[in-house]
Amino acid sequence: MIQQNIRKASRGIQITLVFGLVVLLDGILHVVASQLSSWIFWRETWVIGKRWTFLANWNVTHHLLGVGLALLIASLFHNYTYRRRAYRFFRRLGIPGPKPHLIKGNGDKMRNHSLVAIDVMDQWKAEFGDVYGYFVGMKPYVVVGDLDMVQQVLIRDFHKFVNRPAMGIEIRPVINTLVGLRSHRWKEVRRVISPTFSTRKMRKINSIINRCADILVEVVGKHAETRNEIDFYGVFQGLTCQVIGECALDTKVDCQRQPQDEFLNSLRQFLKQANNPIIDLAIYFPLVREILAVVCRVASPCGQFTQSIIDKVQGVINQRREDRLSGTSTPNHGDILQLLMEASENRQEDTDDTDGRVRPTHQLLTDDEIIANAWVFLLGGFETTANALTYCAYLLATHADVQQKLYEELRDYLGESSGDLETDYNTISQLTYLDKVFCEALRLFPPVVLFVTREAAEDAQLGDFHIPAGTNVQIPIWQIHHDPKLWPDPYRFDPERFEPELKKNRHPMAWIPFGSGPRSCLGIRFAMLEAKIALAKLLMNYRLVPCERTEEKLTLSVPTVTLNPKSGVWLKAEKREQTSA
Ligand code: HEM
Numbered sequence: 240m241i242q243q244n245i246r247k248a249s250r251g252i253q254i255t256l257v258f259g260l261v262v263l264l265d266g267i268l269h270v271v272a273s274q275l276s277s278w279i280f281w282r283e284t285w286v287i288g289k290r291w292t293f294l295a296n297w298n299v300t301h302h303l304l305g306v307g308l309a310l311l312i313a314s315l316f317h318n319y320t321y322r323r324r325a326y327r328f329f330r331r332l333g334i335p336g337p338k339p340h341l342i343k344g345n346g347d348k349m350r351n352h353s354l355v356a357i358d359v360m361d362q363w364k365a366e367f368g369d370v371y372g373y374f375v376g377m378k379p380y381v382v383v384g385d386l387d388m389v390q391q392v393l394i395r396d397f398h399k400f401v402n403r404p405a406m407g408i409e410i411r412p413v414i415n416t417l418v419g420l421r422s423h424r425w426k427e428v429r430r431v432i433s434p435t436f437s438t439r440k441m442r443k444i445n446s447i448i449n450r451c452a453d454i455l456v457e458v459v460g461k462h463a464e465t466r467n468e469i470d471f472y473g474v475f476q477g478l479t480c481q482v483i484g485e486c487a488l489d490t491k492v493d494c495q496r497q498p499q500d501e502f503l504n505s506l507r508q509f510l511k512q513a514n515n516p517i518i519d520l521a522i523y524f525p526l527v528r529e530i531l532a533v534v535c536r537v538a539s540p541c542g543q544f545t546q547s548i549i550d551k552v553q554g555v556i557n558q559r560r561e562d563r564l565s566g567t568s569t570p571n572h573g574d575i576l577q578l579l580m581e582a583s584e585n586r587q588e589d590t591d592d593t594d595g596r597v598r599p600t601h602q603l604l605t606d607d608e609i610i611a612n613a614w615v616f617l618l619g620g621f622e623t624t625a626n627a628l629t630y631c632a633y634l635l636a637t638h639a640d641v642q643q644k645l646y647e648e649l650r651d652y653l654g655e656s657s658g659d660l661e662t663d664y665n666t667i668s669q670l671t672y673l674d675k676v677f678c679e680a681l682r683l684f685p686p687v688v689l690f691v692t693r694e695a696a697e698d699a700q701l702g703d704f705h706i707p708a709g710t711n712v713q714i715p716i717w718q719i720h721h722d723p724k725l726w727p728d729p730y731r732f733d734p735e736r737f738e739p740e741l742k743k744n745r746h747p748m749a750w751i752p753f754g755s756g757p758r759s760c761l762g763i764r765f766a767m768l769e770a771k772i773a774l775a776k777l778l779m780n781y782r783l784v785p786c787e788r789t790e791e792k793l794t795l796s797v798p799t800v801t802l803n804p805k806s807g808v809w810l811k812a813e814k815r816e817q818t819s820a
Pocket residue numbers: 417418419429615616617619620621623624627685686687690691692752753754755756757758759760761762763765766
């Protein structure tokens with residue numbers, strides 16, 4: 240409702256503004272043209288004595304200019320009062336919060352390159368408590384840190400909070416993906432795609448992950464031989480890029496052995512540009528949103544990279560269909576793209592509710608949706624898992640006792656020689672200390688900090704607070720994961736916090752690195768499997784140790800919605816046989 244009103248009002252403002260500008264420009268053009276022609280005419284008429292013609296023309300243009308200016312000033316004034324009124328939204332609801340800037344709201348703090356969003360939210364929490372409101376442009380966000388309310392939004396009242404807030408710019412193909420789809424269509428697509436990430440299906444992609452993890456060990460080994468310092472952030476980005484590229488796009492890239500690989504660099508560039516000034520403009524000035532969406536799609540390197548992936552995946556789909564028809568298909572592609580294609584072809588018969596007749600069967604996912612989702616798995620599976628692995632490596636290198644205990648568990652389960660070991664889902668699931676270490680790393684450094692947001696589809700009541708339809712609700716993962724009431728001594732790395740007994744007694748919303756409820760992360764099993772296999776293989780072969788470039792306290796940044804190590808994470812790796820195991 241609020242969003243609709245905002246949209247309606249801003250459209251009204253836009254029309255007035257555009258009209259005002261057109262008239263103004265028209266007026267200016269008239270002045271210039273009439274000045275010019277009059278000047279020419281005047282030079283001639285001066286000789287013949289008809290100077291009054293120029294004055295008559297000037298009056299007309301002067302009039303138009305006046306009307307244009309008046310309209311412009313009126314629409315600016317309207318915009319100003321409208322924004323002032325909109326910014327009183329939280330005050331009217333009795334929700335505290337920081338004072339918004341007239342144009343940017345509080346977006347200048349949350350989207351500022353020199354401030355870190357999690358620090359800003361720490362300050363706001365200290366000042367306003369567990370529930371407060373802020374604005375990005377004119378979009379209202381209410382931050383809800385109370386765990387019962389979190390559970391209400393993500394699970395109990397999910398039917399009221401199905402969608403994420405609409406994006407600043409509606410970029411294709413994002414709006415066709417699980418991340419961007421809304422309401423009924425999201426539900427349908429999620430139902431079709433979910434089995435792709437089931438435990439049984441994960442076994443299929445095991446061998447791709449194992450092969451890529453072996454390359455990781457080889458790459459780290461090369462650095463270890465020369466005793467080089469290693470930026471593990473870059474190394475793990477290579478791993479996750481290769482895994483997800485092969486699994487989701489059938490794209491073979493050698494980005495682990497070739498850190499300057501073009502595909503990997505394009506992906507990095509894409510994510511860097513996801514927070515560019517064009518997006519800021521679209522958020523703060525809805526008037527130019529549609530134009531900017533076109534500019535982004537056609538002219539920006541991001542758009543071109545996306546298009547190249549769309550073309551590539553469409554090519555693979557066509558090829559696989561042709562192969563199947565001609566009977567030459569390789570039966571075991573074993574990747575996510577194949578699973579998506581199979582899921583989409585599980586045709587279903589729908590009954591028309593109105594007359595009870597059975598409608599013709601249809602393909603459950605269109606090709607556009609298969610491609611869009613394969614593309615979003617690339618984005619979802621690249622940076623997040625690389626970040627998780629990087630923080631884990633950092634914490635293990637700086638906590639030798641934990642690393643040793645983990646190594647002992649790995650050695651007991653996986654045996655002494657791990658070089659060519661194919662670690663499967665079942666084995667990995669039995670490694671309980673590995674699970675504790677990974678969960679604690681995800682608590683201390685949740686890779687995704689600003690993405691668990693929902694838009695209220697109807698009015699809701701959260702505790703004492705009335706939340707009108709259209710309000711965006713944000714769950715502050717970082718603050719929850721570092722709340723001393725939930726996690727004593729919250730900045731200490733202690734995997735024992737994930738002892739089953741302690742876990743049982745904790746609020747289910749106290750640990751939510753993957754979100755929670757029906758719209759939580761779809762790739763959780765994939766991410767866990769990939770990260771655990773990579774860590775297991777790496778630690779069986781190498782001991783991670785800090786080096787001169789290792790930061791005592793990591794410098795973090797939040798360029799979009801993820802939590803990144805700003806300057807990478809530099810460590811050394813020592814071959815296990817060379818050290819006392
Ligand atoms: C450690 C790694 C990862 C973390 C920490 C992570 C975190 C998250 C979070 C916080 C959300 C939002 C959940 C919510 O709104 O409640 C999300 C959504 C999502 N993630 Fe992940 N993710 C990870 C890996 C992956 C991988 C590997 C994939 C795919 C291969 C993936 C695919 C998705 C998708 C498709 C969604 C949107 C789900 C929907 O709206 O239905 N993620 N993820």
